[in-house]
Amino acid sequence: MREGTATLIRREDYVAPVFWIRTVDLCFDLEPAKTLVTSKMRLERNAGVPHGPLRLHGEELNLLRVLIDGESVSFRQEGHELIIDNVPDADFNLEIRNTCAPEKNTALSGLYTSGGGFFTQCEAEGFRRITYFLDRPDVMAVYTVTLRADKARYPMLLSNGNLLETATLDNGRHLAKWHDPFPKPSYLFALVAADLVAREQRIRTRAGKDHLLQVYVRRGDLEKTEHAMNSLIASVVWDEARFKLPLDLERFMVVGVSDFNMGAMENKGLNIFNTAALLASPAISTDADFHRIESIVAHEYFHNWTGNRVTCRDWFQLSLKEGLTVFRDQEFSQDMAATPSARAVCRIQDVRALRAMQFPEDAGSMAHAVRPDQYVEINNFYTATVYNKGAEVVRMYQTLVGREGFAKGMSLYFERHDGQAVTCDDFAQAIADANPGSPLSTRLDTFRRWYSQAGTPRLQARGAYDADARTYTLTLSQANPATPGQDGKQPQVIPVALGLLSREGRPLPLTLQGEDGGTVATERVLVLDQAEQSFVFVDVAGEPVPSLLRGFSAPVVLDDGLGDAELLVLLKHDSDAFNRWEASQRLALARILGAVRSGEPLTLDAAYLDAMRAVLRHADLDPAFKALALQLPDEAYIAEQLTEVDPQAVHAAVAAAQEQLATALQADWAWAFETHQVSAGYSPDPVQSGKRALVNLSLAMLVLNATRGGDGVWPGRAYQRIKDATNMTDRLGALSALVNAHAELADSALARFHAQFKGEALVIDKWFAMQGRAAEQDGKTFARVKQLMKHADFTLKNPNRARSLIFSLCMFNPAAFHRADAAGYVFWAEQVLALDAINPQVAGRLARVMDRWTALAEPYRGAAREAIVRVAAKPDLSNDVREIVERALA
Ligand code: ARG
Ligand code: ZN
Numbered sequence: 001m002r003e004g005t006a007t008l009i010r011r012e013d014y015v016a017p018v019f020w021i022r023t024v025d026l027c028f029d030l031e032p033a034k035t036l037v038t039s040k041m042r043l044e045r046n047a048g049v050p051h052g053p054l055r056l057h058g059e060e061l062n063l064l065r066v067l068i069d070g071e072s073v074s075f076r077q078e079g080h081e082l083i084i085d086n087v088p089d090a091d092f093n094l095e096i097r098n099t100c101a102p103e104k105n106t107a108l109s110g111l112y113t114s115g116g117g118f119f120t121q122c123e124a125e126g127f128r129r130i131t132y133f134l135d136r137p138d139v140m141a142v143y144t145v146t147l148r149a150d151k152a153r154y155p156m157l158l159s160n161g162n163l164l165e166t167a168t169l170d171n172g173r174h175l176a177k178w179h180d181p182f183p184k185p186s187y188l189f190a191l192v193a194a195d196l197v198a199r200e201q202r203i204r205t206r207a208g209k210d211h212l213l214q215v216y217v218r219r220g221d222l223e224k225t226e227h228a229m230n231s232l233i234a235s236v237v238w239d240e241a242r243f244k245l246p247l248d249l250e251r252f253m254v255v256g257v258s259d260f261n262m263g264a265m266e267n268k269g270l271n272i273f274n275t276a277a278l279l280a281s282p283a284i285s286t287d288a289d290f291h292r293i294e295s296i297v298a299h300e301y302f303h304n305w306t307g308n309r310v311t312c313r314d315w316f317q318l319s320l321k322e323g324l325t326v327f328r329d330q331e332f333s334q335d336m337a338a339t340p341s342a343r344a345v346c347r348i349q350d351v352r353a354l355r356a357m358q359f360p361e362d363a364g365s366m367a368h369a370v371r372p373d374q375y376v377e378i379n380n381f382y383t384a385t386v387y388n389k390g391a392e393v394v395r396m397y398q399t400l401v402g403r404e405g406f407a408k409g410m411s412l413y414f415e416r417h418d419g420q421a422v423t424c425d426d427f428a429q430a431i432a433d434a435n436p437g438s439p440l441s442t443r444l445d446t447f448r449r450w451y452s453q454a455g456t457p458r459l460q461a462r463g464a465y466d467a468d469a470r471t472y473t474l475t476l477s478q479a480n481p482a483t484p485g486q487d488g489k490q491p492q493v494i495p496v497a498l499g500l501l502s503r504e505g506r507p508l509p510l511t512l513q514g515e516d517g518g519t520v521a522t523e524r525v526l527v528l529d530q531a532e533q534s535f536v537f538v539d540v541a542g543e544p545v546p547s548l549l550r551g552f553s554a555p556v557v558l559d560d561g562l563g564d565a566e567l568l569v570l571l572k573h574d575s576d577a578f579n580r581w582e583a584s585q586r587l588a589l590a591r592i593l594g595a596v597r598s599g600e601p602l603t604l605d606a607a608y609l610d611a612m613r614a615v616l617r618h619a620d621l622d623p624a625f626k627a628l629a630l631q632l633p634d635e636a637y638i639a640e641q642l643t644e645v646d647p648q649a650v651h652a653a654v655a656a657a658q659e660q661l662a663t664a665l666q667a668d669w670a671w672a673f674e675t676h677q678v679s680a681g682y683s684p685d686p687v688q689s690g691k692r693a694l695v696n697l698s699l700a701m702l703v704l705n706a707t708r709g710g711d712g713v714w715p716g717r718a719y720q721r722i723k724d725a726t727n728m729t730d731r732l733g734a735l736s737a738l739v740n741a742h743a744e745l746a747d748s749a750l751a752r753f754h755a756q757f758k759g760e761a762l763v764i765d766k767w768f769a770m771q772g773r774a775a776e777q778d779g780k781t782f783a784r785v786k787q788l789m790k791h792a793d794f795t796l797k798n799p800n801r802a803r804s805l806i807f808s809l810c811m812f813n814p815a816a817f818h819r820a821d822a823a824g825y826v827f828w829a830e831q832v833l834a835l836d837a838i839n840p841q842v843a844g845r846l847a848r849v850m851d852r853w854t855a856l857a858e859p860y861r862g863a864a865r866e867a868i869v870r871v872a873a874k875p876d877l878s879n880d881v882r883e884i885v886e887r888a889l890a
Pocket of ligand 1: 123124262264265266299300322379382841
């Protein structure tokens, strides 16, 4: 089945296409076993490039005929290409007829079946699994699509754009014809044929235009679409207000599907969503789900401009649309959060995710630049680097040119490039050109290194106070460690937002030497663009405490040399909520790393515990913030601070810290639990969800403490809460408190929960995930996962289900996964191979778990290597998995 065409694609080899496809008329006769596709295209030579044969992409297709201007023509098939040597010089019509087999398509790329319907996923290279085409993003065509299918089984027939006509056909079949007036690359094509119902909403936008919004789901799920619809409306309003980008379609459709490789897809006018990223109700969704759904609905909608109206020239430019669109959805979420504190909570969560996912990626075998230089399988590059670090790069533009300057830059970008397929460089140029003289424009070439250099820069900051001169000299220096294929790195542009605090916590005015003293700003942005630079602040009354990299103004690792005393000042007084949270994490990190490095058992000191108690009891801090500050750093992030990682030692230190926090603050947790209950009707807003987060954290601590000999009433209260809860956030919080503490009541609570939700696939996913993520204790979690693999509800074929159990263990539960007996690695190898035979994209993602194996201590390191070698030895691996394991072993 696999043809072993593992070629390395290089960015520098980009050449424009030899032909353009201007229009395409697609006709589908949809049958699960064999779907007939007829494609009529209008082609034109690209005058700008040398003549050559026409080479079309096609995979897993059965070719029936090829006609040029109505005449049959000779062709060759080589690997995944259909080659036609003799084509007319002038424009011509190309007609291709082929079949594909949707029901056999377990890879979920191209046209596939799910729950008895037909769905497509074409990004990045799925269209070639539907029909032969120039399946590359710089070939943009106008599509007309005719769908024919059985009317009873597939009453809804959807494609991009506007509905031109419907008709009833013989044999119980019917037809729908769609036309999308916007030229688009093939990766944005979509069709859906299924038994679905829609929530509809008509809106009139600022521009005075009327639009129809529709959210299509299976019968029975309609009441779970209200949140998605509200999120979509909010997104339309926001993009018009913030960036003056209107909805350009009369009809905008969103469809949910249960089998889907990622979160969602921005097909023009017909977004397709994983149901996990679309359906929400208080009964089945947590506050975090509501929040995530809002941001994904927004993300896909925002792609309509950043991705669809202006698309990528080639896949190396993926971050052009993804980094920018993640940035936009993050800004949207912050604006929706409304209060400064809720905005900060959004920012903290985004940074936490970046550090947990992207920092390890940047330090591991798959490290790549935001704009990669090469790939074997593009699906392997839908990464935290391209998405999340890419978003941080876009945020730095905004920091350097200001919010208004950035909006101006966006306008210029669309003015120049609407309707085009462009590059990251084009974007950089537009933002810079719209802001002449800005700190970005004067350093544009240096700034561009963010796109070409992989690795997380290390930023060192050291301050020296001169009491006589009343000056404070801040010396900033940077270094970027080597990454695979990149040794000597050049300095990057690092915007450092900062403030200076007096020892009593008062913000100090920031005047740099040479500036007139009129400036009273207490926060400003310094721009580091050399290996080392010093900045001298004048008129500084006493030795200050620096608050650096406020709001996480650059995606770097900061070493500011601050000790406990200074961190405690920041924790208490910093006006920047992000750095206040950061201080809480740094205090915890120092203690955990101290224990891991010394090999001594961890003992939390009174100063730390008092500081945490003060946060918990603070009169003014938001509950959501408190919950984040009292949460210990992720084990993955802790591991990144170590040169040789013993995951069991890290886990032991974190577990000890957790237990001591639980015990020492027991009365405070009980207070927090009792005083933050929400009595009003459920709403996922920041205030309510913040309270629930703190209540759930408190309950987890209280149950943990009970199982370690503390007040034994709490497991029973948690159990009762699971029964009484009126929303999933409370219910899941109480259940996970029992499961994580391995409380005696956990098993019966899990059984009850399963029985209660056995009809709700998305909740059963949570049920599996919670057990896969449960804190490890004497191998119990690992044993449980192995058992659950045999559960009647488990299947590898549904990506959500496979992820819920296998990824939870291998990716999010280091202590259960990294076992001295190597059983975790053996399990990983088996599952990668089993998944690879079904769905290479999902398998490739699981393979990434081993990215950081070289940083492991023995015996983990040797055993991990053995498992990777075992996977690599399989002869017919997909390109997806092969690229990952070969890079791991390189
Ligand atoms: N463009 C989609 C999004 O981020 C993701 C598509 C990912 N496709 C893939 N084959 N990995 O919204
Ligand atoms: Zn995206």
